[in-house]
Amino acid sequence: MSSSRLQNRWQQLPEAEIRQLQAEKLRQYLRTVMVPFSPHYRELFREQKLNADSIRTLDDLQRLPFTKKTDLLPTPEHPERFKEFILTPDAKILARQPKTIFRAVLHGRKKVEAELSAEFRPVSMFFTTGRSAEPLPFLLTRHDLGNLTSASRRLMEVCGAQPEFRMLNAFPFAPHLAFWFTYYAGVSFGVLTVSTGGGKVLGTEGNLRLIKKLNPDTIIGVPTFIYHLLQQAAEEKVSCKNLKRIVLGGEKTSDGLRRKLRDMAAGLGAPNVDVLATYGFTESKLAWAECPFPHDLEPSGYHLYPDLGIIEIVDPKTGRAVPTGQPGEIVFTPLEARGTVVLRYRTGDFIDGGLVYEPCPHCGRTLPRLVGKISRASEIKEMQLDKLKGTLVDFNQLEHVLDDAPHIGAWQLELRKAGDDPFDLDELVLHVSKTDSTADRQLDHELRERFYNEVELHPNQIFFHDAAEMRRLQGVGVVIKEQKVVDHRPRANGDAPNVAAVKPELEKTYEP
Template sequence: MNEQLYPFSPYYRRLFDAQRIDPHAVRRVADLRSLPLTTKTDIAPTIDDPLRHLDLVLQPDADSIRRFGAKSMVLELLLARLMHGEANAKERVRLEYAPVHATFTTGRTALPTQFLYASADFERLHVVGKRLVDVQGALPGERGLNVFPFAPHLAFWQVFAVGQAATMLFMHTGGGKVMGTPGNITALERMQPEMLMGVPGYVYHLLRKAAERGVRLDKLKRIALGAERVPPALKVRLGELCEQMGRPSVSVQGVYGFTEARMAWAECPAPDHETSYGYHTYPDLEVFETVDPDTGESVGEGQRGELVYTTLGGRGSCVLRYRTGDIVEGGIVCEPCPGCGRVVPRICGALSRRSDIGEFQLTKIRGTLVDLNEFLPVMAAIEEVVEWQLVVKKHNDDPQDLDELLLYIALREGVEERPVASRISRDLLQRVEVAPNRIEVMPLAQLETSLGLDTQLKETRIRDIRNLVAGA
């Protein structure tokens, strides 16, 4: 913080100066609690200031190095000037700090926010890639199939780094939008990978279609899912599909990551799909905290709270005490992992991810505040439902009328509609405290098209069209 963040981050230097914070007073992790939290609205670009996010990028120049740079850095550059000239000293700074890679947030609640990587940050992505496969139990020389969509998003590039760092042969298909599900099934069948990585909804769709085609899996050992919440019931479904195709006991694990961190964390393998030992973090690369989502006050170890993230030792876009908006039910635990024995802090319990549904995560339906994320585990547990989509709209498309929830489902062959619809309404009412106004059965092919499984970067699981009506 003293040597990089305050000297070279325009955003944080302004913040510290405005609040009269002495960066040298922050010596321990506990001291972070005295610093202000950073939120997405603090840094996201706006129409009036579309480049605001670039103030997070470390930007040393001659003046900031002279005024705020660490003595070791000043001496190193002075020596470079004396021995090799001014151009050599400038090139050293450029090579260390110049951005070489960019990823973006999805931009569902605001304009997409760009996060930049310097060369060292991209190298860290590879270091993290090796750690991910170590936690997941993958071995050098194994093969992987990456069905994350081609996009300037963290998930795809983290998997790209996994293959390079772990010396695994990966095929990157770009998901359904690029090769189509038939093309991905062909790749799965011909390559016979030990690892499959992708968005949960699309991986489920891919394996279901592969099972229908009679594909046999000879080598698959593990499935790693990212970019969305992974309910235990979905893990069970994926395990059953793999067993149908000849591979019982396939491990299904979540991978947690977010754009602002520029890295991801793997869930430790567990003996069954219902058990989770949590996500192993990297205390040499970051600091995680948990805070009360309402007050922002720190909570104790193992207590439910919102995850807060601080970059350590990064270049490019760096954040300090960044509120992720993601709620972890079991908090952060520092005791040894019961699964593998590692002693690094773990993110434990169910994660309710802000990015699952974007701005639709917590919304007001008929005067009741509803967490639509909770539809995901409920619907995953209804075995008779093959696919589903929720539409939030206004009754009669009248912007002044009541809100409506319409749930469209595709059922397994031979399943009766009425008992399943009754169970769905009962389970949703119990967990989410609201039931759909109407549940309609749709042909599977029609629902797959509506979800955009082969046309969108991520399937449209929940559609809120109330604003469309209001703006009409």
């Protein structure tokens, strides 16, 4: 069966059948790939007295312990722990597998060797991102790039792309999933794409020049940068008449932000733009998208690829799987991955609408979907911002409060210490730029009230800036990823951490 017919089959199945097919595929994957070739999971299965046949249904998956990011981080005894998650095929075991024998008889030994090399030899490497967590390398083989190509083409289909579309890929150029997934999306779907590398590579000016040249139908990138890009386009009266989709990734997307971006696009001559969010993470080597929806209705969630991976939603406290449609933490298990592989990977991302299987109300596909707002626990923990002036702060909520606030466009939260004293109280300073001529005093009052109502917190100071100053504060054109939250609290040892700057530590690169 061709891969596209297979996908179509998966797109029309009810929940029970999807789950059954996933369980069968998982058992096969564990038996022929994971247990024999993953040093980490071979050991784990032995310890837990499990084998591939222990997992007969998706509910059985709960017998397998979770994998967390910390399981891959180096320790003094294991400085290169991530290597234990890289599949290392054993020629003797492979030679005994029926599939290998069958193909060798059919196509000859040389051909089979070439196939196995494509399947298992790493040819690419991405790094995990995160505000301050250590970036970890994830290796991809040609088999993985094949899956990535297929998934990225499907993402384009879900977004309603057309072959005649032209796409501007404004994700930061880096060894990260977002940029490369989008690059492969353009190639696999077959649309003319320019990858600008984002603000740091070409600057906002360079991106605008390419918008003028390309006249794109789709712009895809990180919300903060796209916001600045459209704002500068408005300042310079650049027309964007062709624009039909703004696709966002790498950061949370709120309803307020969608509305702002739609309004800005309308101001550039594109009155009916769909602003669609994507969700993905390096460890899955995948990203999923929303389909276009009427602007007065809610988006229907991220459309998954059930043949490429299993998503579970678990109670973050007990670790138990929650029923369909219930909120919880997103846990991922791949079904086709090679290279670096993690099973039952706890993302630290919480989704408030959970996982659903009903046909999508907007596009009709019966793919499982992740529904609702996603917030990242990891960001709070990594930044150690949970306690500010004695109040517990959910920064995810704070971001939504700001994105949804009327009259303001770009914003930045800055953390300081009172009197710049590392032992004094934390202070929260808010920098904003206005989208209209509302008086500073009035907006100051409104924002304080909004903050207090939503998160029971008063910012210590609110500063108003023009667009150019906000660009400078957020590091547009300077840092890889624009900074919406900055930590300027001095540490007791004197150096001020700047947590939002994402710099993959390439000196820690894995060298095969």
